[in-house]
Amino acid sequence: MSDVIVVVEDDESIRAMLRYYFTSVGYAVRDYDSGEALLSAEAGREAPTLYLLDVMLPGMDGVELLGRLRGDPATQDAPVIFLTARTAEMDRVAGLEAGADDYVVKPFGIMELQARVKAVLRRTGRSAGEVLRAGEVELDAAAHQVRRAGSPVELTNKEFDLLRLLLRSRGRVLTRDEILQAVWDYDFTGETRTVDMHVKALRQKLGEDLIETVRGVGYKLP
Secondary structure: OOOEEEEEOOOHHHHHHHHHHHHHOOOEEEEEOOHHHHHHHHOOOOOOOEEEEEOOOOOOOHHHHHHHHHOOOOOOOOOEEEEEOOOOHHHHHHHHHOOOOEEEEOOOOHHHHHHHHHHHHHHHOOOOOOEEEEOOEEEEOOOOEEEEOOEEEOOOHHHHHHHHHHHHOOOOOEEHHHHHHHHHOOOOOOOOHHHHHHHHHHHHHHOOOOOEEEOOOEEEOO
């Protein structure tokens, strides 16, 4: 599964440029022209690797949108870089104090932006090189390897993606439909047995107590 960058930018030309460039260097890109469009389309999906948010958006501005993301347990830790034409020091300070991880002033060079993205991902550990842990279980995304008590455990690609989703969302209950959308990337309504089968496989390989069933809702890692 590729690292995902979500772009929120009302200028179509900038959005298209960012989409083209980051796709060409190996990211999956989802882009929106407003904060409202983002919140509607991304509801229930796994948080992306990073958000690129324009500050001056129509309707909900970037600062308000960032507040919404930081207030949601599913997205509260996702890195955010603001993109804006504002250059005043107080504007930059306000953006960072609102919870942004970095602040890039327009017009920007695409190579500079990519360098900023890489730097933020290194600092936050949200790039493909992240290592996630729960008890004796450790997931190394860069090596695409899972270990239990230090010993490698063989998982299928979907089992790996499901485990990574649960680890990234630790403490939050994920519904079966949310898991289907995030891991299989399509609406598989009514066929949630697929999720149950993969959870059962993870429990068999990693321990029965690893994943908690929340009756009538879904699953979580406590």
